[in-house]
Amino acid sequence: METTKSTSYKLVSRIKDSRFDVDRLHDYCLLLQIGLRDIQICVTDTRDDSCLLVEDFLLLEIKTVNSRLQALNALFENHHLLTAGFWDSVKLSLKSHKFSLVPSSHFIPDSISEYLKLNCVVNPNVEGEYYYQHKSSNVVNAFAADKRLINWVKSLYPSKDIIIMHQGSALIEAVLRQKVQGEGKGVFCILDRNVLHVFVSHNNQLHYYNQFSIKSSQEMLKYVMLVFKEFGLDQRTQPVVFWGSLSEKGEALQLLRKYIRNITLGNKPSFLKFNYMFDEIPDHHLIDLFSMHLCD
Known part of the structure; x- marks a missing residue:
């Protein structure tokens, strides 16, 4: 496990499987989970559902939406993998308290703002409206998130149709299993x-x-x-x-x-395979990050 620190972010932990092969990124799925002051990264092998890399970063001195984006940009520019564009797939999960669960049978994409009004206040100048359709539970998670952040992530992987979700959606999939x-x-x-x-x-x-x-x-x-x-x-x-x-x-x-x-x-999820080096991670940690693997 490694720890490093820069002026805008701090690497809390990194664990990498020895089987990770930088020449096989086209077989790997990149999972990004971003909060207000943190980001977790996971790489999984789509061929055998194995976990190959986990990283956890804290973002430092975050006082505005812009400062978070600046910290993330610095992290990505200095990272040896994150700016690669030839992943098999990319998934992005946002941590946000601005969400609303809607039965699939009643969900109308153009009405997301109405659903969110019940639970929170959305700033349309900064936040966009998004949703994730759950296949296993007949529910839709409508949520608001920083649209500049999402557009920035999309710009990094222009050839990929990025799956965007709320943190709660990954957890819902885990819970229902x-x-x-x-x-x-x-x-x-x-x-x-x-x-x-x-x-x-x-x-x-x-x-x-x-x-x-x-x-x-x-x-x-x-x-x-x-x-x-x-x-x-x-x-x-x-x-x-x-x-x-x-x-x-x-x-x-x-x-x-x-x-x-x-x-x-809780235990480590059974839907992913973990080599011995991941024993460093307590079994009940990072279930939200790992469960993004279930979301398509």
Whole structure:
């Protein structure tokens, strides 16, 4: 695992499979997940669904939309792979709290602004309207994101039809593949730095998804318990699976387990193959990045 730092970004970790071959990029899929102050990168081999490269960067001193784009531009210019144009495919996931889930049967692309009005305020001067159609759950994720950023990414790969999605869409695909104990509902939580994503599913159908900005373990407990109350879930028996930036012995899980008995940490996804070097990544980390592999 490597760590480096520049003036505008910091490489937190990098893991590369020894089988990665720069001459075979035409067989690889490039996954880019971009947040307000971070970016994760993954390369997968489309021939055997194996993970070959994972990188996690923090973007530094981000105060405006422009400064984020400048930091990303510097990162891409200095990266030995990201400006290559001959990938098999490219997928882009945006972290955003501006989204709305709409049943496929009721979705109208020209009405995205109306759906988003229910949940957030969109600045049309900066943000564009996008959507991702889920094939497995009959739902559409409509979302707003920085249109300059998306257009910039598209300009880097002009020969590719880039798949653009909201972070929640990758997570939805992951959640709906999970086996739930017994016949009841499943509760799945992902902590991505200071954002908590909560999902409730039943019979492979999504019943609930929301995300919450949190500053403490107490706030995380509060939001999870609100979902328990809304669905009438039993704190003694209801299974909850957690992924993300928390640890088995950390304060957050210790607090949660005082109120919810059946909490486990999630596993690495079975739909990707990982060589031994990826054992450095805890099994419950980066489920959102890896699950982009499922989105076509």
